Structure formats: C-alpha cells, structure tokens
Amino acid sequence: MKAAFAGTIIVSALASSAQPAEHNPLKGLFDCLDLTDAGKRASCLEGEARRLQDSERRREVVVMDRGQVEALHQQAAKRPEAEKNERAPFTPVDTPLTGAHLAGGRWLFTTETSGVWIQAEAAELGRTPRIGDRFRVRRGVIGGYLANIGTGPAIRVRSVQ
Template sequence: MTSPRFGLAVAASLMAMSTAGAASAQATSERPALLNQLVECRSLTESGARLDCYDRATEALDAAERQGEVVVVDRAQVSETRRQLFGFDLPSMPSFITRGETEERLDAIETTLVRASQAGDGKWTFRLANGSTWSQIDSGRVRFRNREGEAVRIRRAALGSYQMVFDGSRAVRVRRQ
C-alpha cells in the first residue's frame, strides 16, 4: 500500500509528462490524466475513501512511469538537459517544463578538452569532456595547447553562431556536431 504523502510528494515536487502519443497541444498545456486523478483524491472528505483513491492513483502513476508512458523530471534534470543540448538548434523548451517561470537562457558552457584533431582542410574538430563534439567553421588559424584537460569556454555569438575560446586563444567560430 502506498502512503498518501507519497502521492502528494510526487504531485507537488515533480512534473509529469505524458509520452504515450497524446496530441502535442494537450501534452504541453494540460496535466496528464494520471496526475489529475491523483490530485482529485484531495477532494474526497472521508479518510478511507481518500486513502483508497490515493493508493489507486499512485499505483497507476507508478506503473505508467515504470512502463515509460509517463516521464517524471525535476528542475535539476531539466537544467542538466539544457546544458547537454547547448549548441544544438532546437525549439525552446515546451511549456510543461517551464510552467510558472521564464525559460532560463544558457549563454555559455565551460568544460575541458578531451581530444582535438585537424582535418585535411586545416579545420579542427574538438571533443569535449561533457560529451559534445564541435567543428571549426571559420577559416582562421587556431592556436591552443592541444592536450587533454585544457579549459574550454563556448559562448553564444551573433546570428545563432557559437565561439570557442581556449585560455589565451582567439575565439574560434564552431558548430555543434
């Protein structure tokens, strides 16, 4: 048996997102039906009925989450996902992720170099510790210490482009691969 506090904690502290094929507008503007069922249990005044309702609703939500029909994410996971996706040309986060607050814009990331290699055309490809790969898109010469652990900063630049800076180097225009 699941305690009613568990159900309230799930509803209050986590966001649930349905991935079971609901229409896009519904998924971004309404709560999933399973979460609504859980919240509606609060309206029951008789303790036994309310507890039974919470037990059924939390079991259904838990089962749906285990089967991948509902995905539960917290703000920290959303923030980490934004960091991992930095540099990809994606639409803004859907409203279910930013509900009640403005979307934080990530303007730069800092990480370290794992490996850099130069292609035949003289342009570089950079593999970074955060798992991302970036390719040089300008034709300028790059001067940096090509060794693992070198500090790297990538920032947004004009017109949707990005610039990578190594300690003491000029900015290199790059694109996320």
C-alpha cells in the first residue's frame, strides 16, 4: 500500500464483485496510448476519459494528489502513541456521517462527534455512503471495531482521530 503513495496522483477504485481486487481504473486509458491510428486513438481516449469522469462522479473512483494523501497520513500520525496503544473505555458511536471519501481503496468516514474512521479491510459496502447516513460503531469480538452505515452490513473500521 505504501508503494501506491509514491506517485504524484493516486486513483483508488471501490472493488466490486465484477472487478478483480487489483483492477486499475486507468488501464483502459493507458491502453489507448498504444493505438497507432490517430482517429482510433483519439476516439479511445475520449471514451475512456468520459468513463473515468463518470466513475468519479459516481464516487467509484477518487483521485488524490500526493499532498492530500500526506495530509491524511499526518492526521493519523498526530494521535499520541499512548492513545494508540492504551485500551481506553469505548463508548458506542451512533451519529450521522459528515463526510465519506474513498482513499486508497478504503472508505474514510468523518463524523462531527466521534472523529474520523477508516475501513480496516477492503470490502464492498453495497452502496455509496452519503452525508447524513446513520453511522454506528461498536466493539468487535477481538478488540476491533465494527461499523454499520445506514442499514448496510457491518464492516471492520479503525479510528484515525
């Protein structure tokens, strides 16, 4: 995952059952560059650019520059080490989402009262989370956290802030 952050632009796609986990949403665009016929190449590039634009509008793909990724890492690093390792009493979370963004193939959830949470393992959510969706977090069996977004199934999450 750290190797993916080395590039200037990161494109992350929400994995679905129809796509393999290592699906590259830019592959079609890059394949167009190999076409030698100028007309076919232009047509291919136009089609792939529109497909990518549609995917971004549907929030299936998120494009972030290096600065945005580094800012996310800095937010996570600001948590004191003692707070990360200390097992403090946990109060279940039940609050509306104030933000939901796909970053590095995992969802980043923002709430007004309980901070920022990130999806702990790549899994399909069923539908795109929206601002205002009910966000509930509870302790899991082995000390992790499970979250439900709206009426969706539980997913594993971890606190970023």
